[in-house]
Amino acid sequence: MSVAVQEHGGRWIAWSAAAFVAAALLLPFVGPSPLDLARVWGREAPDWSILVQLRLSRTLLGLFAGAALALGGCVFQAMLRDALATPYTLGVSTGASLGAVLAIAFGLHIGGGVSAIWIGAIAGAGCVLFFVLGTSIRQQELSPFALLLAGVATNSVCSALILLVYGLSGMSASFAIARWLIGSLDAISYGPLGVFMAVVTALALLIVRRARAWNLIAVGDQWAGTRGADVRRLMRFGYVAGSVLAALTVAVTGPIGFIGLVVPHLIRVRLTADGRVLMPCAFFLGGVLLASCDALGRVILAPAEVPAGAITACIGGPYLIWLVRRQA
Amino acid sequence: MLGLSRVGWRAGAVPILEDVTFEAASGEFIALTGRNGAGKSTLLDLIAGLRVPTSGQIAIDGRPLSGWTSLERARAISHLPQTVHVQSPMTASQLVMMGRYPHADRWFESVDDRQAVDQSMAECGCLDLHDRRVATLSGGERQRVFLAACLAQRPAMLLLDEPAAFLDIDQQLNCFELLKRQARAGVLCIAVSHDLNLALEFCTRIIVLSGRTIARDLPVRDAMDRTDWLTHFSSRLERMVTPDGRARICYR
Numbered sequence: 001m002s003v004a005v006q007e008h009g010g011r012w013i014a015w016s017a018a019a020f021v022a023a024a025l026l027l028p029f030v031g032p033s034p035l036d037l038a039r040v041w042g043r044e045a046p047d048w049s050i051l052v053q054l055r056l057s058r059t060l061l062g063l064f065a066g067a068a069l070a071l072g073g074c075v076f077q078a079m080l081r082d083a084l085a086t087p088y089t090l091g092v093s094t095g096a097s098l099g100a101v102l103a104i105a106f107g108l109h110i111g112g113g114v115s116a117i118w119i120g121a122i123a124g125a126g127c128v129l130f131f132v133l134g135t136s137i138r139q140q141e142l143s144p145f146a147l148l149l150a151g152v153a154t155n156s157v158c159s160a161l162i163l164l165v166y167g168l169s170g171m172s173a174s175f176a177i178a179r180w181l182i183g184s185l186d187a188i189s190y191g192p193l194g195v196f197m198a199v200v201t202a203l204a205l206l207i208v209r210r211a212r213a214w215n216l217i218a219v220g221d222q223w224a225g226t227r228g229a230d231v232r233r234l235m236r237f238g239y240v241a242g243s244v245l246a247a248l249t250v251a252v253t254g255p256i257g258f259i260g261l262v263v264p265h266l267i268r269v270r271l272t273a274d275g276r277v278l279m280p281c282a283f284f285l286g287g288v289l290l291a292s293c294d295a296l297g298r299v300i301l302a303p304a305e306v307p308a309g310a311i312t313a314c315i316g317g318p319y320l321i322w323l324v325r326r327q328a
Numbered sequence: 329m330l331g332l333s334r335v336g337w338r339a340g341a342v343p344i345l346e347d348v349t350f351e352a353a354s355g356e357f358i359a360l361t362g363r364n365g366a367g368k369s370t371l372l373d374l375i376a377g378l379r380v381p382t383s384g385q386i387a388i389d390g391r392p393l394s395g396w397t398s399l400e401r402a403r404a405i406s407h408l409p410q411t412v413h414v415q416s417p418m419t420a421s422q423l424v425m426m427g428r429y430p431h432a433d434r435w436f437e438s439v440d441d442r443q444a445v446d447q448s449m450a451e452c453g454c455l456d457l458h459d460r461r462v463a464t465l466s467g468g469e470r471q472r473v474f475l476a477a478c479l480a481q482r483p484a485m486l487l488l489d490e491p492a493a494f495l496d497i498d499q500q501l502n503c504f505e506l507l508k509r510q511a512r513a514g515v516l517c518i519a520v521s522h523d524l525n526l527a528l529e530f531c532t533r534i535i536v537l538s539g540r541t542i543a544r545d546l547p548v549r550d551a552m553d554r555t556d557w558l559t560h561f562s563s564r565l566e567r568m569v570t571p572d573g574r575a576r577i578c579y580r
Binding site: 228 | 376
């Protein structure tokens, strides 16, 4: 790596982090009803509580959910050596969706302070991860090809089951399911949000700390193995950490697409493929992108809200096609 | 420095290698030859620590390989797989810098690491490719960059799986010349090769794998004078002597 990239690398990470903080401070002020700054300053109702109880928590959720998806994308793209891999490639998100959809269909809305949707989503994701990893291990070796196949198969089975549950459930439940499946950010109480942010931050630190090893993995297993990386342990960690990020995020927001694909791809093409810069930048900018899409969704058709998942797909899809065409 | 004793490896129940025993010292340049499927790549993988022998033992400097951590191995051994696909848009120098992984524990590499990269690239004649993207390089350029990445590891042992495959004749000669220089400088080089004339010209020793084990293990000096080892490759090979007295292998 040249000196220039090292110096720029530090700067890029700093800029991305600054954008992340700026988004956290500014985006809560974006919304259908304008906030009066003086009343916010005086902590007067309702402006103060709208800002803190609704918009700030929602912005933080968007920032950390987007960050988790983008970083998870980086990890899966390195491990599977496939630029189209996402944190959803292994079917984890469809599994999480199935769990959540079952929870909605059976009307299990509240379970001891934690939403039953969360528990359903995490249980579903866990089952899928366990199953997919289990079927792909042969002679103690994880085969990326078997993983991809098992992931694709699990994806379609879970999707079919979701449709089945959707068809069998009543009107109100099926509306709630459809709404959830689009993927959106909603106000969230600070307790679960704190847990989510803490887990995402901890996993991100563990993942980014291994950035030099992910660089080796991205070239090849043999290449990494004879340059000092413990490939087997690294892969096991990567699949579990990446899937936990995806499962948690799906549990709180529903399946939001494209962040895990577009953000790493953009940084790789525009800045660098070096994981030491790519991964932190993807973390911060993924968060900024999702939180911004959500803020846009709040105002674009106000008073109606467009779910963040719909906006990321509408922006992400055409952008990706443009990027690929420009390269070719 | 390298010692294999009765090494065997099976894929499930199928034996691929059995009873492989040899020793090699620093400065040797060994051509590992044999027909397709003879187990050449498997043997190289076993020595590199990418696979674990199902029987027997491999030792480096008297220490069993099974006791080495992957970082310790990477500081001593560099292995170049037959094909490396680089998909991400990375530059040649970034790829070569990966050879510094086992030596650097800092987040960004030091000035020393960068010097080692430049020096290795200069040795392999690819310093001019420093900032080119790997994906845009020709086959010969790419192989020089991969070799530089191996040298940047500063290994005591270089293991190469068909380093001359896909190269034009001039590049093949350059590649083996480079490995010969490394061997002269004290590195143990083991290269899988199908080209017996390259082996006779540049290597110091030829190991022929056949029937799941070492069928012949000859110093090149002996291989030049004999023809009995050629039957392991094809019945249509014969030895000729060029007007200036070098032995060459031809086909009928």
